[in-house]
Amino acid sequence: MKDSERFTFLVGGEAGHGVRTAGTVASDLFGEAGRYVFQMDDYQSLIRGGHNFSVVSSSSSPIFSQYLKADLAVALDARSVDLHREHLSTDGVLVYNSDAVKQDIPGAVGLPLSELAKGYSHAELRLGVGSISVLATATGMARDALADFVARKYQRDAENNVAYALSVYDVAVDKLSGRRQLKKGDAPARTLTGNEAIGLGTYAGGLDMYFAYPMTPASSVLHYLAAHAAEFGITVVHPESEIAVMNMAIGAASVGARTAVGSSGGGVALMEEAMSLAGMSETPILCVLSSRPGPSTGVPTYTAQGDLSFALNQGHGEFPRIVASPGTVEEAYRLAAELMALTWAFQTPAILLTEKHLSESRMTVVLPDALPDGPKPVMDESSAEYGRYADSESGVSPMRFAPSSAVVKWTSYEHDENGITTEDPESISLMHEKRHRKRDSLVEHLRTRVSTNRFGKAGPLIVTYGSTTMSVREALAFAGLEARVVQPVYLEPFPEWDFDDLAGEEAIVVEQSCDAQFATLLRRRTGLRVVASVLQYDGRPFDPEDLAKRLQEVF
Amino acid sequence: MDDLGTYAENTWCPGCGNFGILNAFKKAVRRLEGEGVQRQDIAITAGIGCHAKIFDYLNLSGFYSIHGRSMATAQGMKLANSRLKVVAFAGDGDAYGEGMAHMVFAAKRNADITVIVHNNGTYGLTTGQFTPTSVRGFKGPSTPHGSVEDPFNPLAMMLSAGATFVARGYPVKLDHLSDLFARAILHEGFSVVDVLQPCVTFNNTYQKYNESVTELEVIPDSFEDSMAAARRTDRLLIGVLRDVSASSFHREVLGSNVPAESRASAARRREAIAALLG
Numbered sequence: 012m013k014d015s016e017r018f019t020f021l022v023g024g025e026a027g028h029g030v031r032t033a034g035t036v037a038s039d040l041f042g043e044a045g046r047y048v049f050q051m052d053d054y055q056s057l058i059r060g061g062h063n064f065s066v067v068s069s070s071s072s073p074i075f076s077q078y079l080k081a082d083l084a085v086a087l088d089a090r091s092v093d094l095h096r097e098h099l100s101t102d103g104v105l106v107y108n109s110d111a112v113k114q115d116i117p118g119a120v121g122l123p124l125s126e127l128a129k130g131y132s133h134a135e136l137r138l139g140v141g142s143i144s145v146l147a148t149a150t151g152m153a154r155d156a157l158a159d160f161v162a163r164k165y166q167r168d169a170e171n172n173v174a175y176a177l178s179v180y181d182v183a184v185d186k187l188s189g190r191r192q193l194k195k196g197d198a199p200a201r202t203l204t205g206n207e208a209i210g211l212g213t214y215a216g217g218l219d220m221y222f223a224y225p226m227t228p229a230s231s232v233l234h235y236l237a238a239h240a241a242e243f244g245i246t247v248v249h250p251e252s253e254i255a256v257m258n259m260a261i262g263a264a265s266v267g268a269r270t271a272v273g274s275s276g277g278g279v280a281l282m283e284e285a286m287s288l289a290g291m292s293e294t295p296i297l298c299v300l301s302s303r304p305g306p307s308t309g310v311p312t313y314t315a316q317g318d319l320s321f322a323l324n325q326g327h328g329e330f331p332r333i334v335a336s337p338g339t340v341e342e343a344y345r346l347a348a349e350l351m352a353l354t355w356a357f358q359t360p361a362i363l364l365t366e367k368h369l370s371e372s373r374m375t376v377v378l379p380d381a382l383p384d385g386p387k388p389v390m391d392e393s394s395a396e397y398g399r400y401a402d403s404e405s406g407v408s409p410m411r412f413a414p415s416s417a418v419v420k421w422t423s424y425e426h427d428e429n430g431i432t433t434e435d436p437e438s439i440s441l442m443h444e445k446r447h448r449k450r451d452s453l454v455e456h457l458r459t460r461v462s463t464n465r466f467g468k469a470g471p472l473i474v475t476y477g478s479t480t481m482s483v484r485e486a487l488a489f490a491g492l493e494a495r496v497v498q499p500v501y502l503e504p505f506p507e508w509d510f511d512d513l514a515g516e517e518a519i520v521v522e523q524s525c526d527a528q529f530a531t532l533l534r535r536r537t538g539l540r541v542v543a544s545v546l547q548y549d550g551r552p553f554d555p556e557d558l559a560k561r562l563q564e565v566f
Numbered sequence: 567m568d569d570l571g572t573y574a575e576n577t578w579c580p581g582c583g584n585f586g587i588l589n590a591f592k593k594a595v596r597r598l599e600g601e602g603v604q605r606q607d608i609a610i611t612a613g614i615g616c617h618a619k620i621f622d623y624l625n626l627s628g629f630y631s632i633h634g635r636s637m638a639t640a641q642g643m644k645l646a647n648s649r650l651k652v653v654a655f656a657g658d659g660d661a662y663g664e665g666m667a668h669m670v671f672a673a674k675r676n677a678d679i680t681v682i683v684h685n686n687g688t689y690g691l692t693t694g695q696f697t698p699t700s701v702r703g704f705k706g707p708s709t710p711h712g713s714v715e716d717p718f719n720p721l722a723m724m725l726s727a728g729a730t731f732v733a734r735g736y737p738v739k740l741d742h743l744s745d746l747f748a749r750a751i752l753h754e755g756f757s758v759v760d761v762l763q764p765c766v767t768f769n770n771t772y773q774k775y776n777e778s779v780t781e782l783e784v785i786p787d788s789f790e791d792s793m794a795a796a797r798r799t800d801r802l803l804i805g806v807l808r809d810v811s812a813s814s815f816h817r818e819v820l821g822s823n824v825p826a827e828s829r830a831s832a833a834r835r836r837e838a839i840a841a842l843l844g
Contacts, residue, residue: 201843201844211839211842214835214838214839215835215836215839217829217832217835219646219825219826219829219830220645220646220825222642239838239842242838242841242842243830243835243838244823244828244830244834244838245825245830246645246819246820246823246825248645248819250638250641250671251667251668251670251671252667254635254638254667255638255641255667255668255671258631258632258635258638258639258642258668259638259639259641259642259645260642261629261639261642262611262629262631262638262639262640262641262642262643262646263642263643263645263646263825263826264642264646265629265639265642265643266609266643266646266647266650266826267646267647267826267827268645268646268647268825268826268829269829270642270646284632285632285635288631288632292629292630378839378843380836380840381836412647412826413606413609413627413628413643413647413650414604414606414607414609414627414647414649414650415606415627416606418625418626418627419627419628420621420627420628420629420630421628421629421630422621422629422630423614423630423631423632424630430630431572431573431574431622432574432619432622432630
């Protein structure tokens with residue numbers, strides 16, 4: 012028997028085996044033991060067959076990444092055995108479905124998971140329940156506690172799920188019982204995926220309407236908000252295309268509804284013309300851009316940071332853009348709320364840039380009871396001579412919404428202060444300068460708050476952003492390496508002022524890109540000397556153990 | 567002083583069919599005001615092209631959108647505040663080319679907006695290319711030897727998509743057109759008025775339309791008859807081709823909720839999140 016500080020559970024099988032649900036239920040099992048969890052689902056773009064796995068790493072202290080090497084791997088099909096038998100920790104155990112793998116596997120434990128499921132409806136889908144039974148048994152859960160747990164977590168047809176789980180327990184208990192004892196922790200039981208946190212954050216930040224067209228890995232924001240629309244008092248609409256999404260959202264915002272949209276790279280590309288419209292018309296809009304490996308259709312269900320330049324340069328023409336990327340699920344919640352406030356305060360589009368790795372990974376979170384008040388929208392209540400684009404020192408013109416006693420004209424054309432089309436050179440310059448001053452005002456605002464996170468006090472300097480920040484932090488913790496990690500949360504306007512004290516320093520840049528886009532951005536925006544780039548672009552998130560080795564090579 | 571107009575200089579060609587549309591629309595607004603509609607409750611949007619200049623010429627609130635998207639902008643405005651009567655102006659390139667999907671889907675979901683299509687069979691502002699409704703053989707700078715495509719029949723298309731109010735008008739029949747606009751705006755659900763608009767510079771159809779335009783006496787009483795009226799080629803029928811009632815999209819989606827006005831309070835948001843997270 013061994014106390015595990017860190018414990019990784021992996022379940023693999025075909026789509027249709029209930030693998031992803033099993034991962035989430037395993038997260039809950041760890042969570043109920045007060046352990047911190049990080050769950051990463053690796054799944055393919057298909058509905059049946061193929062190979063899916065869910066890996067849940069847990070620890071009695073905060074954990075920021077999944078680990079590739081499992082302490083307990085449950086293989087529901089033969090392919091999972093082949094793929095995961097080499098990915099075990101030193102004391103790791105492989106449990107496999109002996110009905111799917113006919114030969115004996117030395118050192119592994121075979122259980123007749125399919126045979127036991129026979130006689131139940133949806134026998135294949137029950138295999139995931141079987142994997143939970145294996146996890147519970149191996150970590151010493153009592154039979155009664157397992158029955159109670161499965162009944163709560165698999166409520167649809169709970170009775171049969173419990174019966175099946177117990178039948179697995181009964182054949183597994185002699186072979187597995189007490190293999191591992193989980194060290195209890197004091198983690199809060201709440202876990203969220205990045206996309207759930209983003210949905211909640213936009214809502215906390217004032218969201219009234221969410222428009223989206225499905226595209227992995229952003230779709231779960233749409234699904235989550237749609238599922239909770241009634242209790243939240245918000246409206247969720249799925250129109251005919253991303254083009255409709257963005258234009259409807261802009262129309263809705265122009266009459267006062269706080270709106271957000273979301274997609275992955277391809278969908279945001281379709282929104283791009285209207286992103287520029289939001290820039291010209293000064294329409295507040297938040298766009299969630301969750302990246303997957305591109306270009307084009309790319310690899311739909313995997314992760315990448317290849318859309319950084321795309322996000323920073325969204326929309327033709329010159330206008331202020333806000334782009335920020337969260338480094339954890341908790342930060343995604345705060346940042347989504349903050350970006351809702353910023354886009355309304357500065358009347359220019361904002362992009363929350365994230366990746367599949369954050370969007371669809373689940374981790375333990377502690378959300379603040381209340382978020383700090385963001386800047387407020389500037390409103391006009393009573394001007395007799397109202398002009399939508401009235402010039403101002405900050406560049407921000409007070410808003411009114413139709414229906415209104417004043418005429419309110421929003422427009423895509425260059426315009427005068429009343430929103431009437433103009434080709435007059437002075438007016439064109441005036442409006443360019445007005446919009447440009449909004450960026451200055453935005454910078455002034457960002458300087459008053461934390462726009463960059465720093466972790467660690469000494470050692471080599473690592474600069475990273477987005478979900479890769481979690482991979483870096485976990486890799487350093489895993490290997491006991493000392494380093495300073497700097498993570499700009501805002502990428503546009505870029506918080507150059509946060510890098511002043513680092514000018515001339517050598518920096519190692521870690522990102523999930525082939526072209527090292529983030530390193531290029533840092534070279535342009537900071538005085539850092541980028542001496543090494545640690546890149547990964549195979550669609551998979553970094554594994555902390557592997558990343559630690561790669562960091563040690565460049566330190 | 568025309569209080570429905572603005573200081574924007576009118577730059578339509580003399581004799582342009584758009585003048586008739588502008589005047590018919592102003593007349594419709596005044597009539598609606600007489601019937602109790604508040605002017606500030608009428609919001610407009612437009613695409614890009616000669617038609618869209620009407621946005622600058624009307625002293626009404628709204629959003630000057632981009633090419634092909636005014637129908638989407640309008641639907642967003644309506645969903646956010648259903649108190650507004652939202653009118654989307656569009657050219658035939660906007661409505662039946664670049665933004666055709668929005669037309670079809672607005673009709674499919676019975677979005678409660680009015681689309682006024684300035685259908686002149688040419689891209690006027692970009693110097694006279696053929697459009698989705700140009701006749702086969704239309705010669706323009708992009709088709710110097712004549713287009714080889716047959717035109718869409720936009721009314722038949724809108725009927726097929728499920729539009730609940732479909733009309734065709736002609737600016738020369740100004741009072742008739744104005745009446746169509748007012749009825750379309752009052753119609754609850756999706757309404758489209760396709761306006762046969764002569765372009766004096768690139769597609770002067772006055773003579774052709776003056777000879778073939780005929781007012782429809784009554785609204786056809788079946789879908790098939792509406793479709794037959796839309797497909798008539800010997801005469802171009804103007805008037806209401808279809809007017810049926812059906813629940814509109816915003817009612818189905820929102821009930822009586824008005825997102826822009828009944829925004830959830832910060833306290834409600836905190837409570838809902840706390841309840842959800844336990």
